Amino acid sequence: MRKYLFIIKTQIMSNLQYVFNIVFGFIGYFIMLFILFNLWKYLYSDQSELINGYTMTQMTWYVIVTEILWMSLGGRKLCNKISKDVRSGNITYNINKPYNYIGYCLSTHLGDIFVKGLIYTFLGMLTGLLFLKSFPDLTLVNIIVVLITSILATSISALIIIAIGLISFFIEDSGPFYWVYSKIILVLGTIFPIEYFPNIIQKILNYSPVYVVSYGPAKLFVDFSWDKAISIVLAQIIYILIAYSICYFIYKKGVKRINVNGG
């Protein structure tokens, strides 16, 4: 475990050099948020109106949190990196090292996005306060629980994307799989909470990755309850085990197919 923590630390130190780039990249996040804020303003006739159990303020905060989680994740970069490692044969430099390749990818990526996540969280909260001039009613303990679920959500997302990237062992370009995954998360979990969908779809979504990678932390942020918090954390732990097992299975199957010619 210590070696993975060391990798995370190294990546954080390295990323501190690019704070300006990260802050500039926040503009993309701001644009998306601005569009969605306008959309909710158009849909809600007044601030107190309830649509599917959410006020306009709650919906805006929900989107702020889910967008922070998604946009600081850098999923496309992670998927491309693994896909490129596999296609170029670079992966051979990693498989003979005294660490697990999946653990290495996960810790490198978590280290990579740590600074970005912190900056996006700070600027995202600031944007929310600017738009809404209010903050959800949360205690310090509640905020810590939301942070824990956010870290777990990010880890699950990263593991799922690693699994998608590892598909490159079998199909050269795993990028298209990532596009569809990202759109599903975006539509079913980032823009809308699960309650916006018909009952039958809600039941499916409650067991899907959407529940643990985006809905969970955002729901707790806008409407905290201990019952919900416990069920979300439990679901996240189960999902981490499932996602890691899938990564391990694809990796073990795929690594046997490596055929590197010289280099």
Added chain:
Amino acid sequence: MLTAVKNQLKVTGLSIKYALVREFLNKATFLSNIIFMILNNSCMIIQWIVLFSIKDDMGGYTFKQVLLLWGISAGTYGVSRFFFKKAFELSETINSGKLDAYIVQPKNILLSTITSDIQVSAIGDMLFAFIVYFIYGFNITTFILFIFFCVTGGLMLTAISIILNSLSFWFNNADMVSDVGNSLMVNFATYPDGIFKGITKWLLFTLVPVGIANYIPIKILIEFNPYLLIINISVCLLLTLLAFVIFYKGLRRYSSSNLMSARI
């Protein structure tokens, strides 16, 4: 003059053709890129089904009109990324000194550079645009106009990207500015203009011309208006001209990095 233009178009066509042949070598990847892009775009329809279940009218658009807006957005995006992929990576080409390979060719430098590669998934975007158009409703006049607006919109997206990327001739981090510009153009393009008010709406028809490239075509397709058509064509020509002027003005400041590269 006419022969030179004809030659240039022939070279551009060949460049795109060879890029396509190169990509087609791996058929599975080629096809999966296209199919998954269509699926990827289709996912967004869910968003609008949910939104229209809350309200019947979205900024003055019906569900079918939103679909048409998606068609125009996907079409313009597809045209720009398929034919002019390198216009969106121009900053990197300039900064790394890779323009040398195009400068030595006896052809238009800008056109040769931006048409030197294609984005396969953009074919999926263009196909999606047609699918959505046919769902909206086929009619020969609107069909021709639809294709025309996909082309003018694609040219506008490309021109804006060239203008912003050409800033690399003067500044180091111009790629970040162009990323912001491109994401403004793409993200606003899929939401009806009626949900934006005041200064935002004004900006969308001026500084960030999403309105000219995407919203005006929708208005024309719904109800033909020759004045709006003239605006669309004029802005397209103006932006294209501006892109050429700025690129060639910046090119005078370009200095080679002595990088050895060849176009095969």
